[in-house]
Amino acid sequence: MKAMLSRKYVPQDIQAYFSRPTRSINNARISEIKDGTKHKAIKAASDDELDTFLDSWPNIDPATGLHLQGDELLVKAREAMIAAVHTFNSAGLHFRAELFIVTAIIAWTYLLHAYYKREGIDYRHKKAGVVERTPSGAERYWELSQCITTGACPLQSGVVNNLKFLIEIRNEIEHRSTNRIDDALSAKLQACCINFNDAIKDLFGREFALEKRLPIALQFVTFDGVQRQSLIATDLPTHIATVMDNFHAALSEEEQKDPKFRFRVAFVPKIASKPSKADLAVEFIKPGSPEAEAVERVLLKEVERPKFLPGEIVAKAQAAGYAGFNMYDHTKLTQQLDARNPGKGYGVKVANTWYWYENWLEKVLEKLNEGWTRPPKT
Numbered sequence: 001m002k003a004m005l006s007r008k009y010v011p012q013d014i015q016a017y018f019s020r021p022t023r024s025i026n027n028a029r030i031s032e033i034k035d036g037t038k039h040k041a042i043k044a045a046s047d048d049e050l051d052t053f054l055d056s057w058p059n060i061d062p063a064t065g066l067h068l069q070g071d072e073l074l075v076k077a078r079e080a081m082i083a084a085v086h087t088f089n090s091a092g093l094h095f096r097a098e099l100f101i102v103t104a105i106i107a108w109t110y111l112l113h114a115y116y117k118r119e120g121i122d123y124r125h126k127k128a129g130v131v132e133r134t135p136s137g138a139e140r141y142w143e144l145s146q147c148i149t150t151g152a153c154p155l156q157s158g159v160v161n162n163l164k165f166l167i168e169i170r171n172e173i174e175h176r177s178t179n180r181i182d183d184a185l186s187a188k189l190q191a192c193c194i195n196f197n198d199a200i201k202d203l204f205g206r207e208f209a210l211e212k213r214l215p216i217a218l219q220f221v222t223f224d225g226v227q228r229q230s231l232i233a234t235d236l237p238t239h240i241a242t243v244m245d246n247f248h249a250a251l252s253e254e255e256q257k258d259p260k261f262r263f264r265v266a267f268v269p270k271i272a273s274k275p276s277k278a279d280l281a282v283e284f285i286k287p288g289s290p291e292a293e294a295v296e297r298v299l300l301k302e303v304e305r306p307k308f309l310p311g312e313i314v315a316k317a318q319a320a321g322y323a324g325f326n327m328y329d330h331t332k333l334t335q336q337l338d339a340r341n342p343g344k345g346y347g348v349k350v351a352n353t354w355y356w357y358e359n360w361l362e363k364v365l366e367k368l369n370e371g372w373t374r375p376p377k378t
Contacts, residue, residue, distance in 0.1 A: 002044035073114035080107035112147040158260025187262040307355035
């Protein structure tokens, strides 16, 4: 401003260069600089510095008023999350979930760095009070794991659990080949998006929300529940399934139900009663309303799949009337049906222990009902 005043810029013109939605400058502030009442010790910009400033102006995002340098962390946070969603919604990509997770973690890291910077919280790594540096000499800042475990983290527990889950999946897929995992993770990815949008509004203001930038994604296909379970059972890598099961096992039932950890919605084909609403692809209804009760009557609630140890399968078979069925029989039946093949979806290995799903119990009872008997010992 001092350099502009020396070039005979009038206060109204100077004000136009510095005012934006997130920061307004009035004539009184300019007058204080002009008469030396404030900021007297600050040197005026050089001619070259002023020319550089004028040449780069307006260096702001017109939609939000964010300065591309002064608000760099918040700008990067928004752009990274927008890129994550655009990538996931892009047709023809085979590793959408992996790309989303990596980019979303970058977005959350920038968002929390912006928050800590504004609050005056030092988010640099330190050892014995000395700031740690990279091999190139740059200061090392907290990664997302550190950002969400510090006592100053402003996020709710469900949001933190969602991010911890995605970080674990990121660590698991970082140096491994994976098959399609999009369907198995979609509820967590959706929660991640909504959580980010809520967080940026709560921490920085509603004007920075992303919903206007990110429309609803269109789909080419619909899947019923059987098709979806078939996809997950066939394509979900064993090591990813193990990480997911281990993480879920460490959470309480209430934590798992928290929509900030996992956001799930049900889509029901609907014929609009009013022509004016016939083109609404998605309609949100309030829980407890008559519309919601009608939906609940036709939906099967998706829950975490119960898991059983082999002994529990045997006990349930015996309780169902097959008293002679024992552990030896169960082992032979699993071998005959190749039941531990992950592609069959009968169970999962968690922390070196194999657990059976309910559909395996149903298969056992089905075979026993058909008259299955133990094979002769050889």
